[in-house]
Amino acid sequence: MDCGGLCSDKCKTPGQCDPATGYCIGGCVGGWNGDFCTQLTEPSGVAMEDDSYLVDIVIGVVVGIIILIIAIIVIVIFVRYIQRSDSRSIAHQKK
Incomplete structure (x- = not known):
C-alpha cells in the first residue's frame, strides 16, 4: 500500500x-x-x-553559556558597586 x-x-x-x-x-x-x-x-x-536532537543540544549549550556570561557580568558590576560604596563611606568617615 x-x-x-x-x-x-x-x-x-x-x-x-x-x-x-x-x-x-x-x-x-x-x-x-x-x-x-x-x-x-x-x-x-x-x-x-x-541527529535532529543535536540542534536542541547545541541551542541548550549556547543559551546556558549566554546565561552564565550575563550572570558573571552582573556579579562583577555588583562587586565593583559594593567596593565603590565602601571606599566612599571610608573616605567620608576620615573627614
Whole structure:
C-alpha cells in the first residue's frame, strides 16, 4: 500500500510502508535502519538516532553559556558597586 508522505525517504522502496504501522516495507537504504528508517548507522555498525536532537543540544549549550556570561557580568558590576560604596563611606568617615 502506498503510504505517501508517512514513509521515510530512507525506505528501500520509496512510499511503500505498512498501512497500519508505517514501517518501511523491504527495509531501509544503506546506512539507515530501524522500523521507520530513522536511525543512522555509523561506520562501526552501531545505530544512532537521526541527529535532529543535536540542534536542541547545541541551542541548550549556547543559551546556558549566554546565561552564565550575563550572570558573571552582573556579579562583577555588583562587586565593583559594593567596593565603590565602601571606599566612599571610608573616605567620608576620615573627614
